[in-house]
Amino acid sequence: MKHSKLAAIVVAVAFLTLALVSVIPAAGPKDVVYPGKTLGDVVFKHAFHSTEKKLSCKDCHPGIFKMKANGSGMTMEAMNKGEFCAKCHDGTKAFGVLPQENCAKCHAAKCEPTPAPQ
Ligand code: HEC
Ligand code: HEC
Numbered sequence: 001m002k003h004s005k006l007a008a009i010v011v012a013v014a015f016l017t018l019a020l021v022s023v024i025p026a027a028g029p030k031d032v033v034y035p036g037k038t039l040g041d042v043v044f045k046h047a048f049h050s051t052e053k054k055l056s057c058k059d060c061h062p063g064i065f066k067m068k069a070n071g072s073g074m075t076m077e078a079m080n081k082g083e084f085c086a087k088c089h090d091g092t093k094a095f096g097v098l099p100q101e102n103c104a105k106c107h108a109a110k111c112e113p114t115p116a117p118q
């Protein structure tokens with residue numbers, strides 16, 4: 001009697017652990033969106049960096065970024081000095097943040113309002 005109760009608890013704990021473990025990686029690789037104010041939005045694609053570029057979580061977490069959207073205090077100013085995204089986006093490991101022609105590689109183009117016909 002006691003033993004079967006213990007076995008049931010062990011099985012329940014094992015199932016809970018499995019369920020949690022299978023939920024954690026799914027939460028990681030979703031996109032993180034940074035709404036643009038002067039330029040267009042930036043979409044950081046976890047899947048592209050992890051799956052396609054084969055970077056490991058440790059290449060970015062916790063050294064460069066906290067595991068929390070908008071949790072790292074990232075600014076473009078700091079990136080222009082080689083921090084955050086620019087640890088890789090330096091023009092060598094990946095396209096750099098400084099050249100004007102690269103802004104649109106991260107920032108979606110913001111549409112200018114169509115001028116009213118004269
Ligand atoms: C190329 C860099 C990079 C890699 C590799 C990477 N991440 Fe991230 N991750 C980020 C950035 C950037 C953020 C957002 C941080 C911020 O805005 O301050 C983030 C945020 C997160 C978040 C929080 C998401 C949210 O909506 O709050 C989780 C969870 C996470 N990462 C998990 C993972 C896991 C798990 C892996 C490995 C499978 C991984 N990351 C690999 C860069 C990376
Ligand atoms: C650990 C290194 C690393 C970090 C940190 C990193 N990237 Fe990348 N990223 C890469 C590499 C490598 C590529 C592919 C090489 C290239 O395109 O020059 C890439 C490519 C990209 C691309 C092009 C995707 C495509 O579909 O072609 C975008 C957009 C991008 N990164 C955005 C970001 C943003 C935004 C951040 C910061 C939140 C960031 N990356 C941080 C390594 C990194």
Ligand code: HEC
Binds near residue numbers: 034037097102104106
């Ligand atoms: C590697 C990707 C990447 C590149 C390339 C890049 N940026 Fe950014 N930029 C970001 C991210 C991510 C943020 C959001 C950080 C934050 O939360 O403020 C940002 C934020 C900004 C902001 C503040 C938000 C806003 O819209 O006002 C400005 C301004 C900006 N970038 C200008 C530029 C300019 C100009 C260039 C080209 C010379 C450029 N960026 C290139 C990733 C990039």
